[in-house]
Amino acid sequence: MANVLEAIQVSKDIDGRSILQNISFQCSNDTRLLIRGKNGSGKSTLLKLLAGIIKPSSGKIAGSAQKVGYVPEHFPEGLRFRLKEYLLLTSSFQAGSKEIIEGELSNYIQMFGIEPFLQTPLKACSKGTRQKAGIIQALLMKPDVLLLDEPLTGLDIESQQILVKLLEGFDIPIIFTSHEDELLMHLAKEVLHIGTGEVTPYFIHAAPKKRIKVEYSSKEVFKDFPVNEIQYEGSEAIFIVDGETSDQILIELLQKNCSIVDVREIE
Numbered sequence: 001m002a003n004v005l006e007a008i009q010v011s012k013d014i015d016g017r018s019i020l021q022n023i024s025f026q027c028s029n030d031t032r033l034l035i036r037g038k039n040g041s042g043k044s045t046l047l048k049l050l051a052g053i054i055k056p057s058s059g060k061i062a063g064s065a066q067k068v069g070y071v072p073e074h075f076p077e078g079l080r081f082r083l084k085e086y087l088l089l090t091s092s093f094q095a096g097s098k099e100i101i102e103g104e105l106s107n108y109i110q111m112f113g114i115e116p117f118l119q120t121p122l123k124a125c126s127k128g129t130r131q132k133a134g135i136i137q138a139l140l141m142k143p144d145v146l147l148l149d150e151p152l153t154g155l156d157i158e159s160q161q162i163l164v165k166l167l168e169g170f171d172i173p174i175i176f177t178s179h180e181d182e183l184l185m186h187l188a189k190e191v192l193h194i195g196t197g198e199v200t201p202y203f204i205h206a207a208p209k210k211r212i213k214v215e216y217s218s219k220e221v222f223k224d225f226p227v228n229e230i231q232y233e234g235s236e237a238i239f240i241v242d243g244e245t246s247d248q249i250l251i252e253l254l255q256k257n258c259s260i261v262d263v264r265e266i267e
C-alpha cells in the first residue's frame with residue numbers, strides 16, 4: 001500500500017532537551033493512528049513535525065502526501081478576522097471550482113451549527129467555535145492526510161458525533177491525539193506509544209455502562225424508546241444504557257430535542 005506519510009528515526013530536541021527519540025512509523029490510507037503518552041511526552045510536537053511546522057533534530061519525515069490537514073490543539077491567537085471572513089479566505093486558497101468549494105463550506109457551516117457566529121470576530125468566538133473553524137479549514141483543503149491534536153476538546157456532544165462520523169468516512173490516513181475521548185478512541189486501529197516509540201494494534205475494551213441524564217419536554221418522546229431503564233426526576237430523565245449503544249442513544253435523544261445534562265460511566 002502507498003506510503004502516504006512516514007517518520008524515519010525521528011528525534012527532536014528543544015532548548016537542549018530531548019523531547020522525542022527515534023520515532024518511526026509508516027502510514028497508508030487506512031491508517032487510524034492514535035498517539036498516546038503522558039502530558040508533556042511530545043505528542044503535539046510529533047504532530048507539528050509531521051505537519052512540517054517544525055523540523056526534526058535528526059531523522060526525517062517522508063511520504064507521498066502533498067496536502068497535510070493539521071488541526072492544532074489551540075486555534076491560533078491574534079487573527080483579526082471575523083469567522084466568516086476567515087472561512088471564506090481559507091476556501092479561496094483551495095484549488096477547484098469556487099462554487100463547489102463555497103457549497104462545501106456552507107455544508108460544514110450548517111453541519112457544525114456555526115451560522116449564528118459568522119459575523120463574530122474570531123477572538124470573541126468560543127473555544128469550541130474556533131476549534132470548528134480549524135477543523136473546517138483542514139477539511140476544505142481535501143488533505144492527503146489528517147493530523148488532529150485533541151480535536152474533540154471544546155466541542156459539544158452533537159458536534160463531536162458529527163466530526164467522528166465524518167472522519168469514519170474518510171479514505172486518508174488520520175493521525176490523532178485524544179484526551180481519552182471515548183468517541184474518538186473508537187476510530188483508532190493502532191496506537192503509537194510515544195514513550196517507547198512502539199506501534200501496537202488498538203483494541204477497545206468492552207465499554208462500561210453509561211448513565212445519561214437529559215432534560216426533556218414531554219415523556220411522550222420516550223414512548224417506544226429502546227431503553228429498559230428510565231428514571232424521572234422533575235424535568236430530567238436518567239437512562240442507564242450499555243456502553244456499546246450509548247452513542248446511538250445520545251444521537252436519538254438529541255434528535256428528540258432533549259438537552260444532554262450529563263453522561264458518565266458507571267461500574
Ligand SMILES: Nc1ncnc2c1ncn2[C@@H]1O[C@H](COP(=O)(O)OP(=O)(O)OP(=O)(O)O)[C@@H](O)[C@H]1O
Nearest residue numbers: 014015019037038039040041042043044045046073
Ligand atoms: N516551542 C517550545 N519551546 C520550548 N519547549 C517546548 C516547545 N514545544 C514543546 N516544548 C516542550 O516539549 C515537551 C512536549 O510538549 P508537547 O506539547 O509536545 O507534549 P504533549 O504530549 O502534547 O502534552 P499534553 O498531553 O499536555 O498536550 C514539553 O515539555 C514542552 O514544554
